[in-house]
Amino acid sequence: MQLVxxxxxxxxxxxxxxxxxxxxxxxxxSLADRPELMxxxxxxxxxxxxxxxxxxSLSLEKLLETIEALRQGIVNTxxxxxxxxxxxxxxxxxYELLADNIxxxxxxxxxxxEGFEEQVASFSHKxxxxxxxxxxxxxxxxxxxxxxxxxxxxxxxxxxxxxxxxIANRFLWALGELAAEQEKSERLLLNILPKVIAxxxxxxxxxxxxxFPEVTVLFADIAGFTQLSARVSxxxxxxLLNEIFSGFDFLVEQHSLEKIKTIGDAYMVVGxxxxxxxxxxxxxxxxxxxxxxxxxxxxxxxxxxxxxxxGINTGPVVAGVIGTKKFIYDxxxxxxxxxxxxxxxxxPGYIQLTSSTYELLRDRYLLExxxxxxxxxxGEMNTYLLKGKKVPLLAIGDR
Numbered sequence: 293m294q295l296v297x298x299x300x301x302x303x304x305x306x307x308x309x310x311x312x313x314x315x316x317x318x319x320x321x322s323l324a325d326r327p328e329l330m331x332x333x334x335x336x337x338x339x340x341x342x343x344x345x346x347x348x349s350l351s352l353e354k355l356l357e358t359i360e361a362l363r364q365g366i367v368n369t370x371x372x373x374x375x376x377x378x379x380x381x382x383x384x385x386x387y388e389l390l391a392d393n394i395x396x397x398x399x400x401x402x403x404x405x406e407g408f409e410e411q412v413a414s415f416s417h418k419x420x421x422x423x424x425x426x427x428x429x430x431x432x433x434x435x436x437x438x439x440x441x442x443x444x445x446x447x448x449x450x451x452x453x454x455x456x457x458x459i460a461n462r463f464l465w466a467l468g469e470l471a472a473e474q475e476k477s478e479r480l481l482l483n484i485l486p487k488v489i490a491x492x493x494x495x496x497x498x499x500x501x502x503x504f505p506e507v508t509v510l511f512a513d514i515a516g517f518t519q520l521s522a523r524v525s526x527x528x529x530x531x532l533l534n535e536i537f538s539g540f541d542f543l544v545e546q547h548s549l550e551k552i553k554t555i556g557d558a559y560m561v562v563g564x565x566x567x568x569x570x571x572x573x574x575x576x577x578x579x580x581x582x583x584x585x586x587x588x589x590x591x592x593x594x595x596x597x598x599x600x601x602x603g604i605n606t607g608p609v610v611a612g613v614i615g616t617k618k619f620i621y622d623x624x625x626x627x628x629x630x631x632x633x634x635x636x637x638x639x640p641g642y643i644q645l646t647s648s649t650y651e652l653l654r655d656r657y658l659l660e661x662x663x664x665x666x667x668x669x670x671g672e673m674n675t676y677l678l679k680g681k682k683v684p685l686l687a688i689g690d691r
Contacts, residue, residue, distance in 0.1 A: 306397065310340075310390040312548060316571075317383035323684065324371035332362035340391070347398050359388050382570060489566055489613060489621055501612035507564035508576040508606045508649060509623065509631035512540075512583060515640035516598045517557040532594070533557060539586040547575045547582075552623060558635075562623060565611055573606055573652035577678055580604060580643045603634025604645040604678070606652060633667045634675065643678040650676045657681055 314337065321329045339355040366372070366380045489500060514536065521529050540559055544551045548569075552560040561579065564572030580602045587600045607627030613619055630646060638644035650659055658679040667673045 306390050306393045309548070310387060310394065313383050313387040313390060317380060317387060320376060320380040320383060323376055324369055326369055326371050329362070329365050329369060332358065332365050336362060352395060355391060359384065493613065501610060502566070503608065503610050504565045504568065505608050506606060507562055507609055508573045508604060509609070509628055510561045510576050510580060510602060510604050511632050511635035512559045512600055512602045513635055514557040514598055515601050520596065520598065536587065536590055540583060543579055543582045543586065547579045549575055549579055553620060573649055574656065576604055577653055577657055580678060581680065599641040601635055601638045601640045602643040603631050603638050604643065604649050605631035605634055606646070606649040630670065633670060637665060637667055644675050645678055647674055
């Protein structure tokens with residue numbers, strides 16, 4: 293079941309990540325306006341579909357050939373600048389690594405299925421041998437007993453076979469229950485910790501603390517929620533807050549980010565860890581814009597007037613697991629504190645970010661210079677407001 297979870301039958305594993313890499317690659321290739329590149333991408337998707345239907349060496353070889361052909365096309369094209377070409381090749385490499393991961397998982401799953409079938413066959417063979425032994429012993433007794441003894445012996449044989457079948461069924465049921473409980477425990481653990489961190493804990497790693505040279509941290513606070521809490525019951529308040537945060541949780545999964553924690557009506561999420569990624573700032577920016585839309589939908593549904601205040605910063609952090617009971621995966625560092633200050637000194641309904649994040653977003657997002665503000669514990673800082681995404685020139689021309 294663990295291998296199936298890694299493969300991503302629930303939309304969160306290798307298959308989902310492979311689709312995300314493919315979509316990012318397609319977006320980047322569209323900037324080149326080269327039909328042969330888009331055709332190469334379509335050929336990769338077609339080859340991937342053939343491998344899913346018939347996972348053999350021929351379909352795998354075809355998939356790898358289409359990936360290599362597109363890689364050469366990206367290298368040779370002059371329609372992409374150096375940075376775009378680098379990102380396109382990176383997305384293609386991520387797609388290729390995930391494809392290789394899926395092939396390995398398919399192989400391991402097939403091996404486990406074959407092993408299980410062999411165990412079932414062996415178990416059945418032993419049951420048949422036991423039954424044959426009973427039959428042989430019964431025949432020997434039948435030869436030396438009366439008709440009444442024959443009936444008794446046959447009844448005992450049937451009872452023994454029925455008992456063996458019942459024991460086997462109970463054993464298989466117990467195995468199923470154990471697997472279900474293990475899967476449930478795994479889901480609960482993954483709701484608390486990232487999968488790579490949970491795996492390290494299961495391997496009895498005592499201290500988990502990692503440094504990340506560059507990630508992007510987001511803090512969000514719901515403005516107006518305190519006033520709302522005075523008008524509704526505690527139960528209704530928790531239900532409304534759960535509705536908003538459940539929507540945020542869905543966005544975290546959609547953008548492949550890592551939720552750290554909630555504190556009251558505040559929400560914290562980070563991009564670029566525990567698995568580093570080059571587009572962490574873009575992913576957080578997209579998350580922030582989608583969070584604003586999520587609050588707008590909530591207001592329309594409940595006739596409310598809530599707004600969200602968001603702060604974002606980019607920089608180095610330390611991440612690790614603290615505690616032995618109700619433990620948590622948390623972040624530390626000046627970059628975290630600055631992101632929190634961006635939120636607390638922000639404007640309700642707006643997304644405020646630092647110059648370090650601005651430098652990573654300026655080419656693809658609409659940003660407004662807010663000017664210099666006084667930030668507690670930091671002094672004067674120049675900050676910016678994220679207004680949206682820039683429309684590609686290619687898209688404007690298509691209109």
